[in-house]
Amino acid sequence: MRKTTKIKQLYIVSDYLTINVGWLLFNIFRFISLPSDIYPRDAILEWLSTPPLILGQVLVPLIMLALYGISGYYNNSSTLYKSRLDESLNTLIVSFIGMLGIFFTALINDNVPERLRNYELMAILFLCLFVPCYLLRLCITTRMAHFIRSGRNSIRTLVVGTGAEAERTTARMMRTVGRSGLKVVGYVGDSCYESSDGLPVYSFENLGKTVADEVIGALIIVGQPGELSHTASLISKLYTLNIPLFITPGLHQLMTLRPRLTSVTNEPLVDITNANIPAATVNLKRLGDIVVSSVALMLLIPIYAVLALSVRLDSPGPVFYRQRRIGYHKRPFDIIKFRTMRTDAEEAGPALSADEDPRITRLGKVLRKYRLDELPQFWNVLKGEMSLVGPRPEREFYIRQIMERQPAYSLIHQVRPGITSWGMVKFGYATSVDEMIERLRYDLLYLENVSFGVDLKILFHTVSTVLRGRGL
Helix, strand or coil: CHHHHHHHHHHHHHHHHHHHHHHHHHHHHHHHHCCCCCCCHHHHHHHHCCHHHHHHHHHHHHHHHHHHHHHCCCCCCCCCCCCHHHHHHHHHHHHHHHHHHHHHHHHCCCCCCCHHHHHHHHHHHHHHHHHHHHHHHHHHHHHHHHHHHCCCCCEEEEEECCCHHHHHHHHHHHHCHHHHCEEEEEEECCCCCCCCCCCCEECCCCHHHHHHHCCCCEEEECCCHHHHHHHHHHHHHHHHHCCCEEECHHHHHHCCCCCCECCCCCCCCEECCCCCCCHHHHHHHHHHHHHHHHHHHHHCHHHHHHHHHHHHHHCCCCCEEEEEEECHHHCEEEEEEECCECCCCCCCCCCCCCCCCCCECHHHHHHHHCCHHHCCHHHHHHHCCCEEECCCCECHHHHHHHHHHCHHHHHHHHCCCEEECHHHHHCCCCCCHHHHHHHHHHHHHHHHCCCHHHHHHHHHHHHHHHHCCCCC
């Protein structure tokens, strides 16, 4: 998404400059409000060049950029410009939070004799943070909207599918390109197919190369309602392209969750690459993952050392066990665990563990009972491959079997997999594909209800499960 990345960078630079200007203006007002007998009015330049104010001129814009980043304003989007209503609310709320934080940490001890003057300064600080930032944002957003309406800027998009329905979808999209920013430039399907509108048809086999070479920024999937299993399998493969995917309303049966509509003014496409979770929640969840995993990795070093030595002495083989799993947006990664099975446990192929599994070592039974084998996964969390809470990742071998019976499984790749999950708390380890499908219900419910409250409840019950030794 080269265009959206450049636009995001433009917003970041503009915010940094306007926050600098706003903070400078506030300090000028702040100087004027101070007693003139202590700070002569002709000493303003000397006052502005003092080390604390210079430091503030550097730190305050960075702090505000961090707040805007956490709020989700800079998250990559599937559109080229932002909603002006959402933009105004975001700037208003973050400016107010920033004003409160700055005032009560850096300005509360200013030598201001009247309490009323404090409130005036708070109002001025809020306006200095809000007005310059919002005005330039509004100019950029309005300009982007103009470029899209005039056809000078758009996201090159492919329709996955061929035939009458695909061409009708393309025709509707071309009529609304001025509002959505999605410009259809071709189809993906049978290369022998000739579209009536003259657009090229690309093959599935070379889709990854096509996306890169043709600078494709989004895919619209048009499938037949009677071929949901095939379409779901296709969606699972397309997740690896790491670009926005949309489905048409005719495929709503694939969606067991509340749909995330891209707009109410143009073609009602359903975004299936982003779960219906506020961007601020996503960012705060990731921030919490980084903080908790970093602290856990440092504090658990003695426990890691003891467990590593115990595994080494208990049975021959490596201390850690790495296994390829499928994670966020269908990207593969190596999950890390303390080894709990013999090294030849899967010589005959992938096999799920069960009660009294003879492949599990003596120490492995204890580690699995208290889920101590999962502790190294804090490293996966820190790297961004996993989260503390999220659907448990599975292997491709089992994902294919699940997808044949439950296409909705592809939806869990909208979020990072977790060390623990609602399914692990309510259901536990799965010993068969049937049980994986049953546990999937809880993972889909989690996607519907992602929040800090839910994550805290899952973490609390996970700790309770570990302490009571109910990991098996």
